[in-house]
Amino acid sequence: MIDNPEILGLFAGFLTAFSTLPQTLKIIYSKKGEDLSGVTLFMLNGSYFLWLVYGIALNLLSVILWNVIALFFGTTLIILKLFVWTNNRPPKNISVP
Amino acid sequence: MIDNPEILGLFAGFLTAFSTLPQTLKIIYSKKGEDLSGVTLFMLNGSYFLWLVYGIALNLLSVILWNVIALFFGTTLIILKLFVWTNNRPPKNISVP
Numbered sequence: 001m002i003d004n005p006e007i008l009g010l011f012a013g014f015l016t017a018f019s020t021l022p023q024t025l026k027i028i029y030s031k032k033g034e035d036l037s038g039v040t041l042f043m044l045n046g047s048y049f050l051w052l053v054y055g056i057a058l059n060l061l062s063v064i065l066w067n068v069i070a071l072f073f074g075t076t077l078i079i080l081k082l083f084v085w086t087n088n089r090p091p092k093n094i095s096v097p
Numbered sequence: 098m099i100d101n102p103e104i105l106g107l108f109a110g111f112l113t114a115f116s117t118l119p120q121t122l123k124i125i126y127s128k129k130g131e132d133l134s135g136v137t138l139f140m141l142n143g144s145y146f147l148w149l150v151y152g153i154a155l156n157l158l159s160v161i162l163w164n165v166i167a168l169f170f171g172t173t174l175i176i177l178k179l180f181v182w183t184n185n186r187p188p189k190n191i192s193v194p
Contacts, residue, residue, distance in 0.1 A: 005154040012147035022136035035132035039119035050109035057102035
């Protein structure tokens with residue numbers, strides 16, 4: 001049915017690797033990340049790290065490559081989230097009708 | 098160095114599968130998800146779906162299992178995010194000092 005599953009794997013890996021990029025850009029532009037779950041971000045980064053070690057152990061180049069990229073964006077995101085972590089107040093220029 | 102990489106893979110898959118669960122619980126309790134990137138959620142779910150098809154194509158039981166679980170939580174989360182999507186106003190009981 002599917003001629004070449006590895007093409008699928010490459011595409012899936014690409015999505016995995018870049019999935020936290022839009023969220024990273026969003027938090028940079030909005031400077032707000034309180035709705036984000038820190039636990040989820042730690043679990044995502046933990047999974048990227050374990051997949052990376054798995055890829056190194058089994059010498060799987062695409063697993064290594066995608067998870068290095070994923071870890072880069074994921075780590076950036078969690079650092080940004082922790083920086084704006086305490087931002088629980090309404091922003092100063094809020095207008096309440 | 099690593100005796101059994103498949104143990105690592107199982108653990109990594111577990112983290113991947115359950116990574117969106119804390120975020121799902123958080124959005125349920127806070128009823129707020131405007132800081133979440135819809136694009137990121139679509140990319141995550143897209144990757145789970147492609148990994149699932151990949152696992153079916155290559156008959157990889159653990160890939161199938163983890164990604165079915167991941168899709169379940171990921172889909173739940175994106176539905177919740179879309180339901181509270183327009184919630185861009187401050188909540189009614191906000192207290193501004």
